[in-house]
Amino acid sequence: MSNRYLPKLLCTASLLGICINGPLRAAEASKPDNSLRQAANTAFSAHTVKSLADAPTSDDTLVEVLAGAVPGWAFGSVTQVINDGRDAAPVSLLYLAQRTAGGWKLGLEGSDSFFSLLESVPDQVLSRAEKATFRSQRAALKQLAGVETGLGLPWPKGASWRLTGGPHGNSGSSRPYDSIDLAGGDGRVLAPRNGRIYKSCIRNGSALVTLVHDNGYSTRYYHMESLTNVADGTMLATGAYLGHIANGLPCGGSSSGAHVHYSLTRNGNAEPFNNKLVGGWQFFEGSSPYQGYALRRNVRVNVGGYLINDGPNPGPGPDPEPMVVIVRAPNGAKVNLYKSPQLSATVLGTAGHGESVKIVCHAYGDAVQGNWGSTKLWNRLTTNAWVSDGHVETGSNNPVVPACP
Template structure:
């Protein structure tokens, strides 16, 4: 991409506001008593502040799962508010750490200011060291800063083609941000888009927390794995596509509802790359398309999974042309020393400024030096960033 302009600038402003998350308040002590009650009380407050569709939900609409506990002082688990079983409704869920002191239970959800502090202080039998490393890392808001790199594949086997049955839409369908897409077909096996730490939010719903502040949600799964903070590699089996709505909502036809989060909040999925396809939004929910170089697949079409795009790799986008010239230096004043085809994956060694060009992603003077020593203009590459992805030359 190299440049993310126009529609993406507006989307970035939305993402920035989401990452600020006004609900991420300090965890307040809850009166001494039952832990589940304490978590449920906080959960209903958090859900009602996050999703208007869940306001008014009662304790009978919640699922609090305490997966680890250390006596009467520490606990860890998942907390979910079940949505109504109807179209356009989806559950809301978080991880939590709880600590009991003289004032009662303090409960913090991921994304709240006190979560990392409680996770750090918790004994290892409640929050593992690997989880502490994930929870206490403070990634910069890279999405809001114009960095759309995910390092993710599509959530199915490399080499397969699945149908894009739903373009960018909200986690609950019509809500914002448009964080999700729907995919179906192939061998129906849903796989982790990138390695990370996995949690079962409820039956049919898996969340994987990755690096760089990202996490991915997978909903409507059949035969979903039961996992509680285990590390999973890229391509790990999570379940099969299905129509499971254990935690609410509705589903018609087998598929996976695949959503993107960053810094504990759903973020717009448009502009990000999965399996070397850039997801693009449409004029309304469930519309849109995906780009691999100049190749465009609309909703209803099949996406071939090329595998993850590395964080120092780029996709050549000839903007409708067949090839892009490679030169001996960063500009058109240097000799042409070859060409590279539209849709090709290239490895970037470093970048420098040179002559200015305009491509699909905007106008730029940035040039990328490839690992074979040749140069291509950034106007005809998708890197996921408006700047260098592997330093300056």
Template sequence: MVQIRRWAGIATALLATELLVAGTAAHAAPAPDPVRVNVEDAVTAKLLGQARAATADHADESDTRVTVTRRAGGWAFGTAVTVTSHEEDIHPTGAVFIARAEAGTWRVNFDGEAGFSELAAESPLVNKQEKAVFARTPSTMQAGGDYRTGMALPFAVGQTWTMTSGPHGWGGYEAPYSSIDLAGGDQVVRAARAGTAYTMCTGWIRVIHDRGYSTDYYHLWSNISANGTAVGQGAYLGYTGTDVTCGGAASGRHVHFGLRQNSAYVSIAGHGLGKWEFANGASAYQGGARHGSAWVGAGGGLYNYGALGFNQAVVDANGGGTLTRRSGPGSGYGALGSVGDGATVTVSCSANGTSHTGRYGTTALWNRLSDGSWVSDAYLWTGVNGPINGWC
């Protein structure tokens, strides 16, 4: 692994790659003419362009670290990080990149971009495991009301850790509030879902998952050294720590956990992790999470129930202790018993029935459970608006 900092030639790279880094047009095979711009400068140019657009600050070449971890012929693969100040809680940003030499310069794409998927499908540097994740062009799923992640919390299932800070920005106070801080338990940070892992810099691991998602883990101590390492859900990534090699601040050991989708940090609010649904507070670092009717705010303990399946739901009786199961999709059908608040249920299919009002509004949708009984969708958290396993 070779880490290179390039300060010269950035302006030239930015001009030479202006059209190619966008990655939106069809591309021919790599041209045989000599590459006039080195890949480190081309990657840095794109990284700085994104950093300036996102933060409106004056990031420059001295703030970047481009690490080429694989290189062959006209291809390069690695990580690119914008380093931040160590004097305040502003965390670094970065990306996994693939670059291909074209027409004397480089086409560069970052993880999550559609162009990244295109290059991954063709690159000889991308292994089979990575292709299985990268080659799926992402879509903006949450815009359609789908907030399912299939993720656990980033520590061992069955443990309770303290959410030392509620939802806040990856860099602190900026929107979206993509991140939470966690500490406690055995202090072992684990992958929230299966994927491929990359060391962005010392103390920072990114895991790229399916469905356009990726997760970031920062401030780690004794973290793994990963370069496309396949990890399963719950795999060891490192220990909580206070590492700020690439910037930011940490007053006590913890993991700064961030959620990304389609190459950008996204609001953690509404998403399910470890069968908790997260919610923003009045300002950054406030807010909390809900499991059934139970609410935990910043400073409280989160029990890791594990990942919620894509055809499962958590019962939210909206303050009640139980939810009545019916023989059909409506309150006029006979009662078949009840299911407790906070329980996990599996949904077979859905149908419309009598209308009811729960924590999230009014709906006529009913869900048939795997045991054949029915419950109103008004009292379930599924992570999606509408049926989660088709219509009956």
């Protein structure tokens, strides 16, 4: 690991690539060792290979302990270190780890291992309030993400900033396109929803900042400087100050013009901006990274245009476009159309084999033995009736339309 990526005066055990960020939450911290770094890197590598296409590459990673006040426990982050000048922003994930007889048991945010460790981690490492925030994320994660995110844009409600870069990945063209670039106003970046703050890769007044929200999403911010000095784990209210737009590169990469790189994650995975409602705007990808546009009440804003922030609860967005699908009824008979996605719901009508119907959104309900096995996936029609996904031909066993509100 290159020492130029380590925050000065705030690091210990630098030969092991472990950094303690700021004051510990208790007088004594667990001793970080090389086996913890190896466990974090192994989990991180497996995650990025599985979840990101053409992920940005780096020479190293930075494993940090954000809280380790009880021997044998650590809560922290693992972050890519990107070569300077590369068109990329670092990928970073929180982790929770417990030392066992066989070595460190480690879980990355959103994973079953993380939530399993969460139930036994001491309060001195993660407070009860922090644990409650992560548990609420898990509850929200049981539902697939819909169009609405419940997030605002990271500046004052009612103010306008410029969309300097449309949906793109961490290395520009890497998938998914989970990020947008923004600049404007007085440059003060604000929390788009209540969330707990964690800072990784602190260097030269900059850092990669994460907000863990209570609705299953986390948001991340890169390039900021003049950061808030609140402690990791602090719950910030919507509109709380995070930092100022700049060209900070604490973990490498590149930046042209002061801005903030605003990213979405869900269940520890990068979440596409495409089709998402954020701050009252629905974002869409373009034919290439950094292109695309945002749509709000029939007003379209392309890259370079200005967006008014409606805040985290803008209300329902534009109706999704219906998708025409073909009914596949068992034995060529008819299928029932229900008032809700339950077999006990009122039957509103029927659809015959081979008939075309229009679906607009999906939800999960009662299990149905369909043409391709058992499924709990249902689709809502333009008539507001529901049909089991097992009785329509969509070309996939997964949702093909957005989640219903």
